[in-house]
Amino acid sequence: MLSAVGTLLLLLPMASTVPLAWHEALFTATSAVTVTGLVVVDTSQLTLFGQLVVLGLIQLGGLGFMTFAALTLVLLGMRLPLQQQRLIRESFNQTSFSTLAHLVRLVIGFALIAETLGTLLLVMTWIPRFGLWEGLWVSVFHAISAFNNAGFSTWPDSLTDEVANPLVNGVVSALFVIGGLGFVVIAELVQLPRQRSLSLNSRIVLHATLWLMLVAMGSLLLLEWNNPATLGGLDSIGTRLQAAWFQAVTPRTAGFNTLDTSELTTPTALLTMLWMFIGAGSSSTASGIKVTTFVVLLLVARAFVAGRPQPAIFWRAIPETTAFKAVAVALAGMLLIFLCLFVMTINEPEKPFLALAFEAVSAFGTVGLSRGVTSELSVPSQLAVIVTMLLGRAGPITLGFFITTRQRRGLKYAEENVQIG
Structure with a gap:
């Protein structure tokens, strides 16, 4: 519904400087509400009204429908059936509806504070360069887009002109890393002085976020250091390290780029696709299969190799239902990417396969990084990407709830072995 409303608003003459086709408006609205950042029309071609529509969709899609549903219930004092209350509780990993109300207020408040602080820091660079009102607007737009991991920029080349600006690189990357941790994790960190412990999920x-960022940065430095089109073309070592950091953490569904993504070497592009597929934290502004899902899959494999009956980490065992859910979410993600790529290869036979595969993974992970083929896709391919963005954002959550709330079986079948591998 949000995509449809956003499409109608973007089709209004006052929303853009050039007339938009229906599929271009639909693609832009869907990309915004799923906080993806893939574009077929440059955001710079939208008027202030059009950019406000995009920004509103980003905020609604980034904080999540469950957040605003729970906030509405809290503000209006409404009651939901127990089944629906349980779904909202589970999306925030809470055990009671009363603690959920406190968490929702914390989520909204933290998001507004983070976006405000990001804006105040960014204006220090952009108001002196663009003037008061334009500098303020681009600062607000990029702060909200960064915290919500949307990747939308008011400039056609994203943040490539800011590759050597430490303030912009630091603020934007900090916003999308914090937004990608997940609101449950953020709430626990805020309450850590009182609780003095973190849950296994947090x-x-x-830990996974830290290690993924370090491995991604090290890999990018190793693979791109001598590439004259990316890191090799930058003047100083400091700028190279800064660019490597930004480009290493942005695939976790942020979508901004300070290097030309289309010029990345093939090994780097493949690793970037892996980071996009994994994504960031659950109940966050980011998507992908989520880092917890990825870690659980690794733990299941480790437990099998070690001959253990149950996967475990940090002296805690992972429930069997959680392991099944991780397998289902990862498999659903891979099938969705395959179907999207299959449709695109049929309709875009002249496009490089790597570029199309990169696009499909970026759409599923709602990342927004592209190797320059998005605007050149045919209408059927754009529709495939739209469906992938929608399912990539809402699909894993829906699948997780479906598995969690499934009916209890009345029968238990006899076991029989099946060969694996």
């Missing part, structure tokens, strides 16, 4: 997210 510890996994924090």
Whole structure:
């Protein structure tokens, strides 16, 4: 519904400087509400009204429908059936509806504070360069887009002109990393002085996030250091390190880029696709299969190799239902990417396969990075990407709820072995 409303608003004459086709408006609205950042029309071609529409869709899609549903219930004092209350509780990993109300207020407040602080820091660079009102607007737009991991920029080349600007690189990357941790993790970190402990979920997210960022940055430095079109073309070592950091963390569904993504070497592009597929934390502004899902899959494999009956980490065992859910979410993601890529290869036979595969993974992970083929896709391919963005954002959540709330079986079948591998 949000995509449809956004499409109608973007089709209004006052929304853009050039007339938009229906599929271009639909693609832009869907990309915004799924906080993806893939564009077939440059955001710079939208008027202030059009950019406000995009920004509103980003904020609604980034914080999540469950957040605003729960906030509405809290503000209006409404009651939901127990089944629907349970779904909202589980999306925030809460055990009671009363603690959920406190968490929702914390989520909204933290998001507004983070976006405000990001804006105040960015204006220090952009108001002196663009003037008061334009500098303020681009600062607000990029702060909200960064915190919500949307990747939308008011400039056609994203943040490539800011590759050597430490303030912009630091603020934007900090916003999308924090937004990608997940609101449950953020809430636990805020309450850590009182609770003095973190849940297993938060510890996994924090450790996995740190290691993924370090591995991604090290790999990018190794593979792109001598590439004259990316890191090799930058003047100083400091700028190269800064660009490597930004380009290493942005695939976790942020979508901004300070290097030309189309010029990345093939090994780097493949690793970037892996980071996009994994994504960031659950209940966050980011998508992908989520880092917790990826870690659980690794733990299941480790437990099998070690001959253990149950996967475990940090002296805690992972429930069997969680392992099944991780397998289902990862498999659903791979099938969705395959179907999207299959449709695109039929309709875009002249396009490089790597560029199309990169596009499909970026759409599923709602990342927004592209190797320059988005605007050149045919209408059927654009529709495939639109469906992939929608399912990539809402699909894993829906699948997770479906698995969590499934009916209890009345029968137990006899077991029989099946060969694997």
